[in-house]
Amino acid sequence: MIGLELRQLEYFVAVVEERNFTRAAARLHVVQSAVSAGLKTLERQLQAELVHRTSREVSLTEAGRALLPRARDTLAAARAAIDAVDEVRGGIQGEVRVGVMASLPDIDLPAALGRMHADHPRVRVRLSHRPGGSRELADDLAAGRLDLALLSEPGPAGHRLRLTPLVSVGMHLVMAPTHPLAGRGAATLAELADDVFVDFPIGYGIRSIVDRAFTAAGRSRYVSIEVTNAETAMAYVRHGLGVAILPDAYVHPGPTLRITGPGSDDLTWSLSLATAKNRHPGAATDALVALIEETAQQRTRHAGRKGAME
Template sequence: MELRQLEYFVAVAEEASFTRAAERVRISQSGVSAQVRGLERELGATLIDRSTRTASLTDAGRVALEHARATLACSDAMRQAVGEVTGLVRGRLTVGMVIGCTITPFFDALAAFHHAYPGVEITLLEDHSARLLRDVRSGAVDLALIGTADPTPVGSNALTIVSEPLVALVPPGHPLAEQPTVTMAELADHRLVCMPEGTGIRTVLDRACTLHRVQPTITVQASAADAIADLAVRGLGVAVLSESMSRDYRDRLTALPIVDIDDPALLALVWSGTKSPALDRLVRYCRDAFAAAPGPEPRPRGHTPVPTG
């Protein structure tokens, strides 16, 4: 019994015609008829009633049709599975990460994928979140870990990894240092040190400014949390970072929750809609790595703050 015999038999059964079945499988009508007769001889039963102008199934044919379809479906599934593995033997993926990324589960996922599929070349690049998201949408980057203000960035698939509020950080002796919290209106009275435009944290801050109709003075912009904190310690302005970022600077700065910013800063995994076995498998590795991370949210390596820029 051959797969092509089953294929031709199914075509005749579904088309109710040897002529239309031949057109469907693109061989001669005599070829279809010969293959179906060969199948009937092997099974020892007539599958197609040829006594009328319409090719109809016999009782044996109706029973055989179900199994023929199932066999062909299994064959297609096997081809697809083998094709996916073959496609992963070689290839290339471009992976982006937000500047300052030290997220352990992300690195674990990349390492595990590389060991499992060493034939797939991974190009790793670092950039601001807005540019990474743009490149994911265009297809220039396959997958990226970014900071964002939107749970589901338009034009990409997304998985939120971290969601946390923004805080203001001030040094001892600062006018705000004795307050338990701070508002956007109060922040507007002071110079700010924050991340540049295009980062998730800055987007959340800018949206809050627009919502509350305030225009704070941003004196310094920096991509690294350490630089922002050091500048705040030296009195150049109030630092605005995410909650987890602030934890490394508790010995030098006081973190004040900003009570009227409702939107959190997010760290998200985004990837393109490209049908790629390698990309699909890498996304699975990332999902598994983040799901296995301890605690309610994945923590960064050592004491490095989570970059949601």
């Protein structure tokens, strides 16, 4: 790695993650020609082509796949070194890449980010969603494309993450007032096997939890409508187009049932703050993690006091 510049590695990682030179340049706030020239210089120094270039996107070569994790590790080590000096000088700077789900019940993320901006104005926070839900967030976090994420069910990448639980709630069945079960207080998953369901796409935490519960109950189900947020799910349910099993934090007033019997023990939804086990988060990420945890604790205490008063 002697003779390589950190900036060249930064260009390489950005091009790979954005899969496009124009988007990489915009992300790094430089002109596209600088990114292209920097990557060509890196390839010349390594005497290997790192990416396949097409008119629409780029993809990794075998040499690029070998370099990518080491490039990320090198950049992370450089950021940690800068963080150490900044802490001595009394300030934190840099960038934190945060991945979040479409909705975050009981977490006032804007408040946490507002405090972060006030306390550490030199830190840039890049906030983004993932169409693949919690599993895609977990994959991107484990691969180094994110610094932290707020997610529910991480899936196969979970063992590579450090998870801090923030919220944990039960799940209930919601249905239209005209549904045959609407007047009851509870139902089993077996009784719901013939119903049509409204649910989230595969990869989303809620979908994973409900699928796992039906498997534990030895039953299958039919998902007719897939949505990416709970409000849309509730709208379809209200019009009688299906039933849904949702976390209490998402459920609006209306008919709800407890789920009992086999599989019901699996129906608990949790929201966690996640970082990768194999990388040091860095001072800026640590500071934001602390603020998000504090915000979550404040909301929990407020909800507890409100419940006690009621």
